[in-house]
Amino acid sequence: MSLDIGKDLSYLLRYDLYHSLSQIDIPPALRSEFVTLTPDEPLSTSLNTLEKLLAEGHFLLAAYLSGAILTSSLISPTDVKVVFALFYTRLVCLELSGNTVLAAQESKALEDLSSTFYYVPPSLETADAGTGGAKNDTRLSYPRHIVPWPLRVLAVRLQNIGFGDSRRGVAGLYELGMEARREIMRPGIGQEERNIWRERLGDLGIRTVNALVEMGDFDAAKRTLNSLGTNTTERGTHKMRKALLLLVIGDLVAARKVFEGSSDSSSAMFTPLLSMAEGRYTDAVGEWRALLEAETQRPDEPLIAQNLAVCLLYTGELNEVRRFAA
Template structure:
């Protein structure tokens, strides 16, 4: 069994490859709110993310032998489109460790150009996310350090200023504003904030990084040249950052600040996802009454009766409630959430 990003391994049959442009679009569109107005004449060299020594060896030693699958390697002469198809198949099937391995193999191969910014960042995001999902967050944290300071000028590129009001700097006709735009996709930036705080051993770095992203989200919300859908998208991102900030405070052990921050978070009545996350964080810090208030009628369904019973020390009731959830059947497992 190989334990190197480009080691020998099995080569499973790949599905019929799509065109390279189609395969690229499946991985390059990480950020639907990214600006399309970046100047095409400016190229960024990301060769530092293509170094072989950046990526850790991966192993399946902690996985029971019966559940192991051999790492998939790039075949000689395999096209980029074919390798991306294989990677997408692994992601769809939930083989996250194998997907992390293959992402590293593609990044360190000769298939990529150092200036292929969108695809490199997308593959790097997949590598880090899959490592975290497969229980290798420490490795992901170490590899995320290669990005270094995401607030540096290196990661900002001038926008295409054509069609911009020289007096106000606001774009006309839907063109972006005149300030420099970040070239790293938003999901990677959010993920890197957490992983780098672990990798550098500085939890406050994560808090400050989230606040910087929050300032950017607020700035985007106030832009005059964007539509309502895009503005709502930035509002959702801002709400997500608020939840992540509270979670970071909890991980730091600052429960008092986390409780105050959580109580100040505004949650839309229609946004069940944020309500659920907010309620779970309330349970983590021991504020059971706040969790009940946030959930309202939802506290009587799903997994929350069991969680609330456990939080209140009624373990016998909790055991019965968990058992009832299991008895609903495999096809209703998602209803528990």
């Protein structure tokens, strides 16, 4: 069922907004034809095709199809949920296919996400559309944002690139952080929803540190990262992101402390990364090999194999690299 809250998003359905995509950089043997819409094809069929492309990892094709659907007659400009979902898919797939610059340019169409246009009076429907978690709370007393949270977070980074203003990106993350804190403290909020907002707040903290690192402000990045703290219940992915940022900053001691007393899979991945950061490539080779031998057909096997190959290059084992790559 479509969600109509009286907002006209026709500015996201303009044909001239979306860049033409090409597969010229892809080897001919690996190319696939772009999926085109057929006459009289219902929206549900197109969305199913899009989901299939995403599941198979054809991100460039998915980006093309998302843009095609957005500029077709299948979409109503007032169907907020579908329009934003397709626009988010388009931007994410452009990033994943190596077209971040195009995604940054297209994200500028959203303009200022803090403007009053993107807010509506509180209600069941708008809470669900904007935050994805407050649909059971009828006691909201302030306007709700209609843009889904993942798109808002993504837009902050892409608009930072598109407008060439790093400070704008950091300020945008802080604004989202203030909103997340407000939601965490909201009276009547359920524990499950509060945990969602806490995860979002932690994610914003990591993104802020990353933005500061990209700006070259390592002192501010380190202070911000230290203020985030580390707890035993934190997810492994968040710990790994913190540790990697500390490695980039150059604080190996602090990076090691992130995984102190931890025995999860992320901790096992961090050990060889730390060895590489300290220049102990021979040790890292053994540690990467141990990870590959401990579990076959693991989802992160390509990442481990790539790092192992790099370490083998540093240790001068070129023949082993060739055998491994084959």
